[in-house]
Amino acid sequence: MLPLGYKLEISGLVQGVGFRPLIYEIATQLKLFGEVYNDGFGVEIFLLCDEVKLNEFIEKLKVHLPPLARIDRLKSTLTRVKPYKDFVISNSKQSPKTAPILSDFSLCLKCKEEFYNPQNPRFLYPFITCTHCGPRFSIIKALPYDRKNTSMSEFLMCDFCQSEYENPLNRRFHAQPISCPHCEIKVNLKDTKGQILASKNKAFELCAKFLKEGKILAVKGMGGFHLMCDALNLSALKELRARKRRPKKPFALMCKDIKQAQNLAFIDEDEAKLLQSPLSPIVLLKAKQELECIAPDIDKIGIMLAYTPLHLLLFEYFEGVLVATSANLSGESIIFKEDVLLQKLKGIFDFYLDYEREIINPSDDSIAQIIGGKTMFLRTSRALNPCYIELDERDCKQSILALGAELKNEFVIYHQNKLIISPYIGDLKSLDTQERFFSLLDFFKQTYELEFDMILCDKHPHFSYVKQFKAYKTYKISHHYAHFCAALFEFGVDEKVLGFIFDGTGYGDDGTIWGGEIFLGDLKEYERIGHFENFKLINSDIKNLQNLALSVIWHYDLENEAKDFLAQIPQIKQNNLKKIYCKSTLLTSSLGRIIDAFGAIVFNQEKISYEAQIGLLCEKFYDKNLDFSYELSFQNGQINFKEVILGALKDEKSRAVTGFFNALANFMIELSEAYQVKVILSGGVFQNKTLLEILKRKKFDFFVPLKFPCNDSQIALGQMAHFLKLIKMSEI
Structure with missing residues (x-):
């Protein structure tokens, strides 16, 4: 007969964040035998141990969670287990898919230290990363989150990267975007005809030269291209406004570090913490002086710190502050493909910095401000969404889609007792943004093998994107009541x-x-x-x-x-x-x-x-x-x-x-x-x-x-919160 042990089922943000290496490390410390692996729901662990050791294991796990990990649900079951002789990290298992896909995060402190260390093999390498930072959502094609299911599948790991990737005690264990100068992702600076002008560090050096001369560049970031210019070059700013036909709207700025940002804005302790967090959003701040061509007529500016090693390498050659505004046409979504950039923004930029790794899922920069010491998000995308919320109740077996608002759109999916909140999509009055909406929706449908039983939508009779779902059963919710319900959901208020x-x-x-x-x-x-x-x-x-x-x-x-x-x-x-x-x-x-x-x-x-x-x-x-x-x-x-x-x-x-x-x-x-x-x-x-x-x-x-923007981005969440309440009360 097989010995008794425990099976642990853990869901939340537990894949691609260094969770299994931590499990391995704790099990090794406690001299426990068993195995851990990813599956479509999250992580499963089998331990050959008694209840005392199990509780010690769980306590250590909760105390030492990796920076990006989050446990939503942990279930332990006494069961018969294999007669394990050691503890191993097993290959991912396929199953019905509900595991979360993490967003993209800024460079972690350990990688940053290595980036600036001349003795490190990845010194000034623009794609240094580990399981605690870097791209996730932008490169994933399918679950489970393994390298073969990402745009990194095109890049063969060198022996050095392979050794770190396979070492459970290394923080790059199964870091899917891992690479180094020996198996590099190439960077090229190109002209408007797509001709390569320079590669590798020479590309960044030439990039900085052009910026200093007042040129406008498109630079490929984590989730798409930014249009960049020297933020203190008045003629470059005026030229960018003229080319983009953007007379007054403020430009977001990118600074190398917090010291540079403090030269431009009043920044309190909470704002500094937010700027330097793994989220690295654009933070709205009080400007120290009028920056007329950056934020005309107003006294606030939006600043983000360089959040990728690629941006940090650019700042090694460029001394100053950069405008970093999304590369798009007015009202359309961020451009993330080279051919679309050349087609749509011809005449707006002078050169562009591109790299070989494909962006699968684009994302915009998130935006936030500090109110009374608390962070208020105004746009939830990079480093925040997709957002997954596991609900306590299990009252609904349907798969439901809430379409959200026409402006500042995000959609929400209910599936197997989880809410999946999409990244910010934008204003669906634009056909381009509608295409992004349906493309992103198809991605989630295919990833989680979804068929919707119900569509929740606004009461407005003329939203064109809603008409695409006329074959489905629909339920309509008032726009402002959805605002109301989203706020109630966020704070768990269940009263009048x-x-x-x-x-x-x-x-x-x-x-x-x-x-x-x-x-x-x-x-x-x-x-x-x-x-x-x-x-x-x-x-x-x-x-x-x-x-x-x-x-x-x-x-x-x-x-x-x-x-x-x-x-x-x-x-x-x-x-x-x-x-x-x-x-x-x-x-x-x-x-x-x-x-x-x-x-x-x-x-x-x-x-x-x-x-x-x-x-x-x-x-x-x-x-x-x-x-x-x-x-x-x-x-x-x-x-x-x-x-x-x-x-x-x-x-x-x-x-x-x-x-x-x-x-x-x-x-x-x-x-x-x-x-x-x-x-x-x-x-x-x-x-x-x-x-x-x-x-x-x-x-x-x-x-x-x-946590969820009080603007129209929250409408889908409010639609869903109301509908699930009616289901719970058996009124639908």
């Missing part, structure tokens, strides 16, 4: 709460455009107890701020008070727009559009160049030392904002902005006191750091999404 759901645009239950909503509800149902007054839109072009300003002026019959503002607009144009306004049936309660109309008046802005431009301008002019507020009156479930518009027409910038933001905060606090329940805030308006800091200073107790 008051929700302020403020954003730019979302299809309302009554067919109007919502965006300034107050809900009372839970994951099962909700009641709309209030909203900003509906006002007419002149047309659907929300980038035309002047039209929004005219709409709110006419809504409140403020033409006399707005004489100075109206004097800037030709009378013929006003007359024509007034006719359109009077006939318009487009109604909105959107606080985002009210903020834009307010900004058009206060900052004399006719159009916006990018989303949240007015919000960022407001943050610059808010004066926390000014004790002043307008009033937002609330009658019959409607928020009257007439005083805010009057203030915009007569007060100077700082007073107007301060009065508006304080009015919003005071209104939310006062209304909340009448309900005495928990309060959640969700929707894109609450990405505004200044507004949240006002609420915190006033000691207001609220929940706002941090």
Whole structure:
């Protein structure tokens, strides 16, 4: 009869992160016999031991987890096991696939030390990596996560790399992207015709020379190409803006290290920690001085530190700060293939730095900011998504797809009691981005062998990407209720709460455009107890701020008070727009559009160049030392904002902005006191750091999404959270 032992089934982030070598090391230390291997669910371990040794093993495992690992579920079962004579790491086993695919991470400290060590075989090698860092999602083709299933399958390991790869006690044990200068991934600098100008370190040297001369380069990063130029070269910045047709939208910056970043921005301890973390996102920071051509008119800049050895090698030759903006056409997804780069961005860059390893799955840089010492993510992609969440309940055997929103899209899959949240995809109004949506969805379908039983979608009747699923059974969820439910899910709140759901645009239950909503509800149902007054839109072009300003002026019959503002607009144009306004049936309660109309008046802005431009301008002019507020009156479930518009027409910038933001905060606090329940805030308006800091200073107790963006990227998660709640309650 076989001896008794234990079988451990572990799921979570446990593949490709150095988890099995740790198991091997602990088992060896405790002199335990058995085996460990990856399977489609995670990791399985067999141990020939008693319960005391098992508990000691599990305790050590939890204490010494590798940096990127996460245990979601650990199940141990007493069973008969083989009569093991040692402990081994066995080959991966195929099975139904639910194992997570990790995202791509920045270079770890140990690899960084080796990168800069002249005595190390990988000194200044642009693809140094180990199981604690480097690419995962960007190179994987299929599960299990083995080299043959990645774009590294094209590269034959040298003997040196092979020896590390096969050594369970080496941190490069089964590090699938492993390579070194003897089995290198080649880097080439090319011209716009694809001709190689230089290779290896010479490519980086020439790259730096061109950057210093003011040239614009496309540089292949972890998940796609960046457009780069010298961030302190004014003519290069102006040229990049002209070529990209990007007059005002801020550029993200890449710095070599934290010291370089501190020269540009005020960085507190939490922000420094986030910048230098394995996530290495773009962090929104307060600029130390005006950087007019980098972030026009505003006082914030987005900075990330060099997160790959390839970027670090570039900084060995280039002394300065780099603009690092996604290589794409406006509204389209990041370009990650050489032929597409040459086809679509011809005339935008002068040269490009490319490498041989193929990117299978592109990803954008994640974006975050620090609020009250906590990290709030505004975009979740590189180093964060795909995100896998194992649920406690096992109430549903279906496979479900939540399609999410049209803007800032991410989708969510429910399969075998797990949520799979896709990386950031973008705005699906673009056909290019829709192609990325369906390509990424197909990748997950094939990887996990999925067939969907139900499709969850927005109530908007005209989303083209939703129409692609007309053959499926569908369930529709209100856009703003999805915002509400996503926040409830993040904080595990399962009771009735008051929700302020403020954003730019979302299809309302009554067919109007919502965006300034107050809900009372839970994951099962909700009641709309209030909203900003509906006002007419002149047309659907929300980038035309002047039209929004005219709409709110006419809504409140403020033409006399707005004489100075109206004097800037030709009378013929006003007359024509007034006719359109009077006939318009487009109604909105959107606080985002009210903020834009307010900004058009206060900052004399006719159009916006990018989303949240007015919000960022407001943050610059808010004066926390000014004790002043307008009033937002609330009658019959409607928020009257007439005083805010009057203030915009007569007060100077700082007073107007301060009065508006304080009015919003005071209104939310006062209304909340009448309900005495928990309060959640969700929707894109609450990405505004200044507004949240006002609420915190006033000691207001609220929940706002941090881990999952409070903008439209969270919509699919909210759709899924509501639907699973209904299933749990047997209401579907």
